[in-house]
Amino acid sequence: MSTPEVRRRPGGRSARVRAAVLDATLELLLAHGLEGLKVAEVADRAGVHETSIYRRWGNRENLLIDALLDASEQLRVPDTGNLRDDLTAYARDLAAFLATPVGHALERTLAVAGDDPDTQRARDRYWTSRSERSCRMVVRAVERGELPDTVDPRLVVEMLVSPVHFRVVLTREPVDDQMPVRLVDALLRGVAAR
């Protein structure tokens, strides 16, 4: 059992170092692009040793994903009290986030990232965190009786966000303002509904 002060100081310094490194990563990523990002420059800008970065993050991709995960927390999960509004707002916010330089870099990083164990762990951590947060919209709707309790929250969220990611990463077709509404309508009522 350490004293509060001892507990706070290493935690505080560690958190500050982490924030400085992640901020530096994001700034350099936006300035030089994905390929131009160098761990040595991140270390320089954050005022830490390059070896400390490798010790903590393992590799460049892992660091990148962590920085982008951190940035993606600006993507809020709405809680309007109504499932349709929650899902529509979330799809809209996601499209807007993915259109920003950070969101765009995030998608490209995730799409090209390899399959070595470190990167795989970072990627899994990213999607697990995103999925857990967004599934809350569905869980709350089940609690309110808006959805049957047999529904699979992950399937609902996957069907909601996939078409948005699909356009941003693959077809590059813009997500117009009506798309989230039509998507949520089809998702809730089914396309066979008359």
Next chain:
Amino acid sequence: MSTPEVRRRPGGRSARVRAAVLDATLELLLAHGLEGLKVAEVADRAGVHETSIYRRWGNRENLLIDALLDASEQLRVPDTGNLRDDLTAYARDLAAFLATPVGHALERTLAVAGDDPDTQRARDRYWTSRSERSCRMVVRAVERGELPDTVDPRLVVEMLVSPVHFRVVLTREPVDDQMPVRLVDALLRGVAAR
């Protein structure tokens, strides 16, 4: 008006050259990966001048997309007489295709491809062709009275294929055998159905 013989010969040669170049591109892509593919080597293997390739395809990405588009025609659009079966089979075949080396290369190429006019045109051509072919499943279902005629075929297809692409490109979660069935069920009946 040219004679049939004159028409046939340039067309035949042109088609043969095209096929040889696209085959060579695909073989080298699978052998050396996306980054290792060189237009000079493609020209060598296909027995044509490098300049002819640039004249016809404009750039390396365009050539790549064309080769992959050609290969993706092995992805057949089913016609079982029943929408649910068509969509389920198509989602399954798509997942299987994207798991092959060619399918995997296709996704990565499309995900990292830039936004210059040539590449944009090649990408648009690819997705327009894919979309037109797969929309036929939905159009036939409307004609059979399985779907209301107010349905948007492109939205249905987009909602069907996006979760499969999303897993392959972004989350890298495997598409298990049950996923296409659950996806199609949710898409047709809606997730709010009891």
